[in-house]
Amino acid sequence: MDALTFLRADHESVLGMIESLERGRGTSETEIRNREHLATSLVIAASQHEAVEEQFFWPAVRKSLPEGDELADHGLEQEESGKQLLQQIEHSEAGSPEFEQALTDFLVAMREHIDYEQNQVWPRFAEVEPPEDMADLGDRMAAAKKKAPTRPHPKTPSGPGAQKTAGLAAAATDKLRDMAGGRKSDEPADPHTP
Structure with a gap:
């Protein structure tokens, strides 16, 4: 699958979680527990997605476009701002004012980020990137997502080298913590791609 198809499927999955979280602001114990599980799924999905973009997509944009560094x-x-908010969500109690504020701020930030990527970066990238390179990039991102961190790591540098070393170490630790803490059950399924 090509890179933009992979990224679009991830974006649609994350946006679906965002919409569910916006609708589900109930205050009963069950509603808060469900909200906590969905927020954890969102943290996992967004953390993996951003790590993969940092490792593969943004370096490709830098290489392929004259304005790639700026983009x-x-x-x-x-x-980076999103990681800070994800970390606040991760460390706040579901339903608390801190949790709700961080979640609200993240939802706005994520929509802006998706809009930026899809409407400003992708069209330029698609114009210059050969289809075979786009397919290779998509395959590499899909494979890397399975090994990506499941938690935000705002202190980990965002460069591809750091993601391939410190990011992989963080991912291994995250996966052990997920298994030990029962968080593995909140991991979202891979989004459907055509």
Whole structure:
């Protein structure tokens, strides 16, 4: 599958979780517990997605486009802000004012980031990237997602080298913590791709 198809499927999955979280602001114990599980799924999906973009997509944008550095820097800046918010969500109690504020801020930030990627970066990238390179990039991102961190790591540098070393170490630790803490059950299924 090509890179943009892979990324679009991830975006649609994350947007679906966002819409469910926006609708599900109930206050009963069951509603809060369901909200916590869905927020954890969102944290996992967004963390994996951003790690894969940092490792593969943004470096490809830098290489392929004359304005690639500027586009990638802006995208990475948005992702860094998103990681900070994801970490606040992760460390706040579901239903608390801190949780709700971080979640609300993240939902706005994520929509802006997706809009930026899909409407400003992707069209330019698609114009210059050969189809065979786009397919190879998509395959590499899909494979890397299975090994990506499941938690935000805002202190991990966003460069591809750091993601391939520190990111993999963080991912291994995340997966052990997920298994030990029962968080593995909140891991979302891979999005459907055509």
